[in-house]
Amino acid sequence: MNDWTAGYMTDINYTYGYYSELNPQRVGLAFLNRGLVFPEVTTACELGFGQGLSVAIHAAGSTAGWHGTDFNPAQAAFAGDLVAASGADARLRDDAFAEFCTRPDLPDFDFIGLHGIWSWISDANRAVIVDFVRRRLKVGGVLYISYNTLPGWAAFAPMRHLMTGHADLLGAEGRGIVNRVDGAIDFAEKLLATNPLFSRANPLVGERLKKMKEQNRHYLAHEYFNRDWHPMHFATMADWLDGAKLDYACSAHYLDHLDAVNLTPAQQTFLAEVPDPMFRETVRDFMVNQQFRRDYWVKGARRMSPLERVEALKTRRVMLATARDQVSMKIAGALGEASLNDAVYGPVLDLLADLRPHSLGQMEQSLRGKGLSFNQIVEACLVLTGVGHLYAVHDDAVAAKVRRQTDRLNAHLCGKARSGGDIAYLASPVTGGGIIVDRIQQLFVASIVQGRKQPADWAGDVWKTLSSQGQKLVKEGKPLETAEANLAELTAQARTFADRRLPALRALQIV
Template sequence: MAWSYGYYTDLNYSYGYYSEMNSAMLRLACLGQAAEPQLREKPIYLELGFGQGVSINMHAAGSAGSYWGTDFNPTQTVEARRLAAASGADLHLFDDSFEELSSRNDLPDFDIIALHGIWSWISEANRKIIVDIIRRKLRPGGIAYISYNCLPGWAPVIPIRELLSLYQDYGDGRMSGPVGMIEGALKFSADIAKAGSIYFQENPVAGQHLEHLMKQGRNYLAHEFLNADWHLGHFSDMVRSLEDAKLSFVGSASLLSGVDALRLSETGRKLVAQIGHPIMRETVRDYLLNRRFRSDIFIKGPRKLSDSEHRDAWHAQVFVLLKPIADIPKKIPCGRGEVELPTEKYDPVIEALSDDGYRPKRVDELLRHPKLQRLEPKDVVEVLTVLTGAGFMGPAQQPSQKVIEQCRALNRHILERALVGMDLHHMASPVTGGGIAMPHMTQLFIRAWNEGRVSPDLLADYVWDFLDRIGERLLNEGSRIESKDENLKQIGIAASKFLKFELPLLEALQIVEPSLSGEIAMRGAMDGGAGAPRMVGEAMRLS
């Protein structure tokens, strides 16, 4: 058999970052379930199938501890090692298969073993090897994080995957290269839908899904649909698969998944509340939400926190905003569509966290804040959980000097790459121990700021010079802006917004070093629009 074991390798995987895999986020998700993992102060972390290595590198740079990982695609391992060399973090990255990794004699016992998505795309034999690795190498009290495609959500669209896979094997695109083959497979499936297919007529969600696939990045589609193995199962199947590894289900790593008030109808909430068994309760949630994807946390021997321990742990938890206060919306997407966040609860918490230059704050400090006196502690905890689950804030730490230096080194590398590519969309924060979303234009602003350009005009000139040098322009509502003056005007609006709203937060997150001339920047910043246009390469780039 080929070294890829049926896994698709003609196109590399996308440069995704997954914040749920951050050890700080995993601890918080366990805290939300009143479960305590037994993790060492400097945990040892293993990621199976790290892709381009963005997540594992962000987490290794931003955390104390040792990080290990494997991805049997050597091209992706080379890319991950480039990032590791930049940060100098404690990383051990291999291109071993799971079978090869399991037979190594130099593996330590791990506090956390994590795998994102890979479970759905590998053979049954490899899934058994992963369970064996977890059984033998995860310490008692350790965390296993597994995200995977699941039923019932995928059930109506399984035949589309079969069409794509068959076209790969027997279609006309075998000589047209990987991207051409994917384009041909999508067109072939669409032609079937247009030819009066009763399947598509009786399953309208399948047609909607096919239209959605047309807009997806081709690298993502290749790895999602064109592997030889494509495993779908129910949540209960996953639980049974992990029984031999002595794992107990704790909860979802996606914090919003557990907030039934936002995701379920009143009737659904009443139904779920009546179900005592956790496996059945989660399964019913999956059916109510028609869930296609799960991110689950299991612990080898979880310890339940007492009420007082649970309360004290929440009070000691530290949070920080991850978005400027002006960018936090009043509505968030949830299971029932967009849900409006009650301003009387959410606004005071957001405002309190933005005080003192976005300084991270403990929950017990927030509870004493004058703006939060009318809120019950349970309401504050719920707001913090929802805002973290929505990506607007996150758990924070007091980083060591070593962690700070590792993040600075990795971020310097990312900013250098911003001059030649747009593939890395995150930068490392020593405060969160992970990655923070960072659009390409913002990366260029940070470069210019680091070079001493502290006014909107100077920042705009820097970005324009970059765009003009590579022959790119901004897009506004899908149309290319050709005029230099109009490009500079729009970049200037974005630059003013960066200086006024984004820079203070980036300093609090220690992605940008605290400025010696912040007063100059604030005086120079004009009010910026919230909807600045994107660069052409950023807009056209396959997501």
């Protein structure tokens, strides 16, 4: 392996994921829920951006100037193509952290984000990042950071060590990393089949191994098989970030804000009696067996008065981006599945069903006759955002200003969908972020943008693309063999798309 890799997996492409927590537009509601002042983001940075889908979408969907680096030149080149397609204000590089973080030509930032990177780099690189945040994050600025967490990974860490050892020592280099990953999983399964005392003491290890077998091998290679892999306790993370003068703000995973679906009444009472807020986070991680934290930190936490908080919340605008009847009334938390209270969520969803932006203050006025308190409305918005149905939205002027950038990026992404389905997101100028749109739906969007009016026309365009490459649809696990069958299925999908998905995509100004 080349020295420039620093032990990080480079012989297999990283996945084309999008991570909404890296969207600065998402910070406001989470901060206000905790009574914290959040900054206006005019400059932002993503460290270790992978294929760059998140940074490209966020640069296209905002007026902020973005910077970032990923040391893998192939990934940096791909990300650069996305940015060039949109024409957004983003400067992306393939520098190592030590090189990028000491550049003299960088601005100070309102927002810095790292998704997952922290767990897979050395202590030396962590020190570089902390120093960068200390010097380059503005006072009042926000850091988003996610990482593998203890105690959730404590039981599986020895098994991960065993599998990487197998891949390194017994997996032949010439077979490629995917075969080495498969070989390591197979070896681990055979070990567990001997019923070792380790698996008897840690019965959930076998279940996690089964889940691994179902996951994308590109993801597994980067998740488990790098040289560095360091889950850590929240308190250890706090010690690291103390040198950058950061205060813990809140979880970026909105469902973490809802204790009712994550903690039993006894746990809530016990936790409330822990006087130190930082130690309280550590205790909570034990209660939910936390495996992965997604957190916002701030340089200089500023508390609002209760009046200031409510007034600021009332100005926040949100919109529903899912058809009303497609919103599940169940959510999953650490305690399992829970049902949403229809007396609260029913009226909220009915109001938002027009797929238009509403301020929380307007929602309070409109729902006054439904017996809902403002706090219930705020909590409902947090939950609906957490499950991916609701989004914080830009001012109309900002959305109009960035629309051309997102249109160009979406045209580029839809063009890539002609040959494959690796990227399952398009950019919304309304939310400033990514929206899930699968390959076939992206091809429908491209047909609509080209002026096609009817679902049958969209289906015909998609079938021309697929058939020219010898590709066929798969239905109920079986390929559709004839052109007629494929065209009929695409037409049915197009009609469903027109009825169920297209209205929201139009509201999000993706189409």
